[in-house]
Amino acid sequence: MLIKRPDDIRSSEITDEAAYLDRRRFLGTAAAAGATLLASAAVPGLLAACDTSAEEARPAGTQEDELTPYDDVTSYNNFYEFGTGKDDPVRQAHTLRTRPWTVVVEGEVHRPQTFDVDDLRRRFPAEERVYRLRCVEAWSMVIPWLGFPLKDLLSAVEPTSQAKYVAFTTLYDPQQMPGQRRSVLPWPYVEGLRLDEAMHPLALLAVGLYGKELPNQNGAPMRLVVPWKYGFKSIKSIVRIRLTREQPPTTWNVSAPHEYGFYANVNPAVDHPRWSQKRERRLGDLFKRPTLPFNGYGEQVAQLYAGMDLARYF
Numbered sequence: 284m285l286i287k288r289p290d291d292i293r294s295s296e297i298t299d300e301a302a303y304l305d306r307r308r309f310l311g312t313a314a315a316a317g318a319t320l321l322a323s324a325a326v327p328g329l330l331a332a333c334d335t336s337a338e339e340a341r342p343a344g345t346q347e348d349e350l351t352p353y354d355d356v357t358s359y360n361n362f363y364e365f366g367t368g369k370d371d372p373v374r375q376a377h378t379l380r381t382r383p384w385t386v387v388v389e390g391e392v393h394r395p396q397t398f399d400v401d402d403l404r405r406r407f408p409a410e411e412r413v414y415r416l417r418c419v420e421a422w423s424m425v426i427p428w429l430g431f432p433l434k435d436l437l438s439a440v441e442p443t444s445q446a447k448y449v450a451f452t453t454l455y456d457p458q459q460m461p462g463q464r465r466s467v468l469p470w471p472y473v474e475g476l477r478l479d480e481a482m483h484p485l486a487l488l489a490v491g492l493y494g495k496e497l498p499n500q501n502g503a504p505m506r507l508v509v510p511w512k513y514g515f516k517s518i519k520s521i522v523r524i525r526l527t528r529e530q531p532p533t534t535w536n537v538s539a540p541h542e543y544g545f546y547a548n549v550n551p552a553v554d555h556p557r558w559s560q561k562r563e564r565r566l567g568d569l570f571k572r573p574t575l576p577f578n579g580y581g582e583q584v585a586q587l588y589a590g591m592d593l594a595r596y597f
């Protein structure tokens with residue numbers, strides 16, 4: 284039998300967070316600008332323009348985007364189904380059973396289907412996407428997600444010509460989700476996108492982060508990530524996706540319509556009624572930094588909103 288001495292173990296076999304972070308740091312500006320680079324890689328035609336210079340790919344005026352440590356990403360969460368405190372989800376979300384798990388995709392589609400989440404993962408292999416996440420509460424993180432483009436799933440069910448919006452629903456089960464026993468929000472949590480937003484290559488269905496399974500507190504087994512919108516659009520633990528003709532209701536808009544709109548694009552020019560959105564605190568930083576329009580993804584997504592008054596459609 285061969286027994287490995289420590290100096291026989293190649294660094295590539297060490298897969299803890301520190302090594303992961305070191306590797307990412309070593310990748311340097313490529314990882315730092317990863318959000319932009321990877322995003323661009325998903326947009327045909329933009330890759331060539333961006334892979335020559337990570338410096339140019341980074342949105343003007345931003346500091347380097349270092350990954351937020353795994354422990355922070357997985358212990359400072361908003362997931363009101365498990366309580367309203369930032370550390371409630373990490374303490375409580377173990378009661379969520381994520382297998383078996385099915386996702387119904389229905390409505391204005393030619394091929395409505397119920398998918399087992401593991402079948403989905405085999406059918407749409409996960410890729411890594413480093414995205415900034417900007418919460419409407421004015422804090423932000425940088426997260427290396429694993430997931431697949433939402434558009435791949437939507438294309439598979441073949442939207443009809445009547446489909447204009449996509450509605451998402453989180454699991455409703457007060458047994459597994461103790462926060463749902465209190466009416467802090469109308470349950471289940473629901474969200475929505477316009478179909479063209481949902482078909483944008485940056486819109487991701489995430490099934491993991493930091494190269495691992497998605498922790499329950501981050502929305503296992505599958506959650507939406509829409510990096511140019513405030514975090515509340517990125518609905519967790521999805522059980523239903525319905526294509527619709529009309530704009531669907533969304534949880535935060537229903538509970539406080541003057542504070543949270545349907546679009547919720549990150550916008551430093553439109554303040555929340557109770558606080559400024561001009562700046563944000565990146566988790567771990569002492570000082571705030573400027574908030575970027577569309578969270579820094581304007582080059583990729585601004586054309587979705589051409590001609591719209593973003594102060595009115597906030």
Ligand SMILES: Nc1nc2c(c(=O)[nH]1)N[C@H]1C(S)=C(S)[C@@H](COP(=O)(O)O)O[C@H]1N2
Nearest residue numbers: 360361362363418453472514515517518519
């Ligand atoms: N079902 C559900 N999805 C949700 C939430 C929630 O309370 N319930 N919170 C949202 C908010 S406000 C944010 S900022 C992000 C946080 O994601 P994270 O905890 O993975 O960072 O999840 C969003 N998705």
Ligand SMILES: [Mo]
Nearest residue numbers: 418419514515
């Ligand atoms: Mo949020």
